[in-house]
Amino acid sequence: MxxxxxxxxxxxxxxxxxxxxxxxxxxxxxxxxxxxxxxxxxxxxxxxxxxxxxxxxxxxxxxxxxxxxxxxxxxxxxxxxxxxxxxHPGPHALQFAQDKLRMRERLAELGIPVPGWMRASEEAHVDAFLQEWGGKAVAKTARGGYDGKGVRVITSAADVSDWLTKLGPGESILLEELVDFRRELSQLIARRPSGEMALWPVVESIQTDGVCSEVIAPAPLSQGKIADMAGSIASQIAAELDVTGVMAVELFETTDDRILVNELAMRPHNSGHWTQDGSTTSQFEQHLRAVLDLPLGATGLTAPHTVMVNILGGPSSGDMLAPYPRAMADHPTVKIHTYGKEPRPGRKVGHVNASGDDLPEVVYQARGAAGFFQV
Amino acid sequence: MxxxxxxxxxxxxxxxxxxxxxxxxxxxxxxxxxxxxxxxxxxxxxxxxxxxxxxxxxxxxxxxxxxxxxxxxxxxxxxxxxxxxxxHPGPHALQFAQDKLRMRERLAELGIPVPGWMRASEEAHVDAFLQEWGGKAVAKTARGGYDGKGVRVITSAADVSDWLTKLGPGESILLEELVDFRRELSQLIARRPSGEMALWPVVESIQTDGVCSEVIAPAPLSQGKIADMAGSIASQIAAELDVTGVMAVELFETTDDRILVNELAMRPHNSGHWTQDGSTTSQFEQHLRAVLDLPLGATGLTAPHTVMVNILGGPSSGDMLAPYPRAMADHPTVKIHTYGKEPRPGRKVGHVNASGDDLPEVVYQARGAAGFFQV
Structure with missing residues (x-):
């Protein structure tokens, strides 16, 4: 059995x-x-x-x-x-992760704070939106984008004319306010079919060229109001959309102290890799428990701070393991994770987690070890 | 690559x-x-x-x-x-884990503290040893024993006559002093071919019917002298025998405060399963690093106390996963490990690790969760 x-x-x-x-x-x-x-x-x-x-x-x-x-x-x-x-997650939930327009529409209906947005299928829509938002906006394809693909900062309708001409009947692109944010956060949550939910602490996610490069868990200075807002937004979305498994809610913390939902991912997420070594229950274990409708594991921290640094690209030698001797010798406390993928510029091929009591030291260890893979 | x-x-x-x-x-x-x-x-x-x-x-x-x-x-x-x-480990090291007589002989040569022992190939040897040690001793087959198999407490030569008659030319059994011990300890160590070694804290290993049932890490009241002795014994054995990979040195802590070597295992060991969730580097990761001659990982604790409880036998229903809902709901912080083996009386089919600041609470959590698998 x-x-x-x-x-x-x-x-x-x-x-x-x-x-x-x-x-x-x-x-x-x-x-x-x-x-x-x-x-x-x-x-x-x-x-x-x-x-x-x-x-x-x-x-x-x-x-x-x-x-x-x-x-x-x-x-x-x-x-x-x-x-x-x-x-799990079921298609009724997954549609909102698959289609950014549906997601925006549904979150707006639920009263969840989101950036200003609009559906656009012709250049006139884009012009109108740009005018409303000061001549700058973010354009996204509704489907298929990831890691910065399918996302553009635009200043004129011409910047998305290629996307617009390719739209099928009834299709649109998503235009969004270019949010003036202080930083990006991510709130990871798990929910099982019978309704139980578990939140990890909200984390700070640092992007480089549209791709997550580092995660700091928990997000510095996030206790209290910010953690409460992030947790309640994620809980509301998970419950209302009947999400099962792990979901990541990517958030903007705005310069005027609001929390806005940027993206949803209904699966384990790069911003949750720190949980492998920094939480009692990793996002991957929790996802398995959740989709099997088993009781969720504790999401407490195993150390005050955990930092994840992505390995993007990997060693130019093509041998992911070549840096191990030096990285391991210099950083005996870090956990190295590589994905069995061929190194290629910009590709996510692994990550490093470091944990400890002192955040600057933890950052140093994680960046130091990851650095050996990026020379 | x-x-x-x-x-x-x-x-x-x-x-x-x-x-x-x-x-x-x-x-x-x-x-x-x-x-x-x-x-x-x-x-x-x-x-x-x-x-x-x-x-x-x-x-x-x-x-x-x-x-x-x-x-x-x-x-x-x-x-x-x-x-x-x-x-790795090489045959020159492995022979001492494969043959208890060779191990006793070699450790005695190295001056490592071991119980009183003797090689026996006929009943007269057994009689002489029993007379020397007060009429009671432990007899062990030189090869093939594990989990209490191939080990007997004896009071007469007749107790091992079956083993003696089966001995081939030049073969013997091992007789050992029945050590008056306070408790059993285990010192886990890793060593890589280039010589680097790493010790985990010495742990207490609780045996039931000759099989490990619980491990408490670190061993209570072990700091200082006991930890030093255990660590230096294991380091000496690993270096002198050129052990590569993980080795467990099972130890007796005697009532008169000595540390004696009981058994060696040159591989990851049941007494080290706690490291999966209680140490920065698990014995399994460390073993891989060691046999590949990669730098060893840090062996610090991720929590002050970790307790491992074996799941012996498993659920009578035959379904190892049937207890998960109750065990997980009542014990959200424990880590359950099962081995994909069919439940069978006495068989090691899994274990539970629990970690935390308060030892009695940690013991309670680990035993509580494991208990669901043994009804």
């Missing part, structure tokens, strides 16, 4: 679900996009996640289906559900 | 090497005894570890070979080494 968790997508998020699955005695299986994926060790099938037959054959022996990414089409998920297969 | 670690044996120790291998981006492969082993997820081959051809074919693509157990015959290991394959 084994409990089988099926994960669609073979990226590093699926990979990092494997260690807690092993610890908990779960049988974890991955439907990977290709051979040699990051989650190779658990890949029992390679195939196209947009193909109904492929996904159904993968899912048939699984007790629950969950995801490495949010790109599985709704009709594929509907087919799984019609066959009685448990899918 | 990947670094490949090959593990001979598919038990729970091999299984628990997989999570840190994934974190470190290593390719871990297991030669398992049979299908459906505890280390199934990493098993790339099933075969007989006493068969040279099987082991050679498994080892050929590996950067290093290490072990789930100590039973691989010396001639098989010699063949690997003659082919230039790195084997």
């Amino acid at each position: 084994t409990t089988v968790v099926g994960v669609i997508g073979g990226g590093q998020l699926a990979r990092m679900m494997v260690p807690p699955a092993i610890n908990l005695g779960l049988d974890i299986r991955v439907l990977a996009e290709n051979e040699g994926s990051s989650a190779q060790i658990a890949a029992t099938q390679v195939g196209d996640y947009t193909d109904v037959d492929t996904v159904v054959s993968f899912a048939t022996d699984c007790d629950v289906i969950t995801f490495d990414h949010e790109h599985v089409p709704a009709h594929v998920l509907a087919e799984l559900i019609s066959r009685g297969i448990a899918v | 990947t670094t490949v670690v090959g593990v001979i044996g598919g038990g729970q120790l091999a299984r628990m090497m997989v999570p840190p291998a994934i974190n470190l981006g290593l390719d871990i492969r297991v030669l398992a005894e049979n299908e459906g082993s505890s280390a199934q997820i990493a098993a790339t081959q099933v075969g007989d570890y006493t068969d040279v051809d099987t082991v050679v074919s498994f080892a050929t693509d590996c950067d290093v070979i290490t072990f789930d157990h100590e039973h691989v015959p010396a001639h098989v290991l010699a063949e690997l080494i003659s082919r230039g394959i790195a084997v």
Whole structure:
């Protein structure tokens, strides 16, 4: 008698679900996009996640289906559900992570604080929005963006004319206020189907060129009002949207002390990798517990401060392990995580977590170790 | 470019090497005894570890070979080494973990404190030893014992006549003083080929019917003299025997305040499972680092106290996961580890780790959660 968790997508998020699955005695299986994926060790099938037959054959022996990414089409998920297969998060929740316009609309309906926004399908809409917001705005494609892709800062309709001309009937792009923010925060939450929720402390997420480069947990100076606002926003979204599993709510802390929702991710998230070494329950273990509707684990800190630094690109030698001797010798307390991916400029190929009592020291250790992988 | 670690044996120790291998981006492969082993997820081959051809074919693509157990015959290991394959720990060290008589002899030569002992191949030897030690002794087969198997408390030569009659030419059994001990301790150490060593704090190991049932880390009242003695014994053994990888030195703390070596295990060990959740570097990660001759990780505590409670036997329903909802709901801070093994009376099928500031509370949490698996 084994409990089988099926994960669609073979990226590093699926990979990092494997260690807690092993610890908990779960049988974890991955439907990977290709051979040699990051989650190779658990890949029992390679195939196209947009193909109904492929996904159904993968899912048939699984007790629950969950995801490495949010790109599985709704009709594929509907087919799984019609066959009685448990899918978490479900498509009714996932649609808001898949489509930024739906997300903005739904959050606005719920009264959740969001940046000023507008749906645009022609240049006149863009011109009007730019005029309203002082000539500068952020434009986003509704679907398919990640890590800064599908996002542009614009000053004229011409900046998005290529996106607009490609829109199908009924489709739009999202225009957003260019928020004057002090910093970016991320609130991680887990929710199980029976309703139990667990929050980790809100963290500060530092972006470089649109990609997360560092996370500081907990976010400095976040106790009290900011933590309360972030936690209650995430709890409200998780409950109202019936989110199951882990969700990351990316937030702006504005210069005038408001908290606005930037993005949602309904899966373990880069801003939660610190939990692997800094919290009693990691986001990957919690996600497994949540999608199996098991009681959630404690989300307390194992050290006052944990800092995560992403390894972007990786060593130019192409050998991810070549820096280990020096990084480990100089930084014996850090935890190095690499994803079994080929180094390539800008690619997320690993991260380093460091924990301790003294934040500057923790930052130094994490950056120092990660630095060896980026020369 | 990947670094490949090959593990001979598919038990729970091999299984628990997989999570840190994934974190470190290593390719871990297991030669398992049979299908459906505890280390199934990493098993790339099933075969007989006493068969040279099987082991050679498994080892050929590996950067290093290490072990789930100590039973691989010396001639098989010699063949690997003659082919230039790195084997850690090497056979020159492993022989002392494989043969208790050799171990006793070598430790005595090194001046390491051990219980009174004698080599016995006939009943007269047993009679003489019993007379010397007050009519009671411990008898052990030189090879193949584990978890209380191959160990007997004896009061007459008749108690071991079956073992004596089965001895081959030149073979003996080991007789030992029945040590009047206050408690059992275990000192875990790691050593890499280039000589670097790392000690974890000495722990108290509680045995029930000859099998480890609980471990308290660090051992209460062990600071100072006891920790120093345990650490220096383990360091001396590791260096003198050229041990590579993790070694557990099981110790008696006698009622007259001496520390005597009971057993050696040259691999990760049950008395070190607490490190998975209670130390910056787990014994499984450290073992991988050590056998790859990478710098060792820090062995500091992540909490003042960690207690491990073994799950022996498992639920009578046969479903290891059936107790999860209650165990997790009542004990959200504990870490549950199960091994993917069928429950069977007395079998080690999992363990629970709990950590915290207050030892009685930590003991309560660990026993409480483990208790759900033993009803």
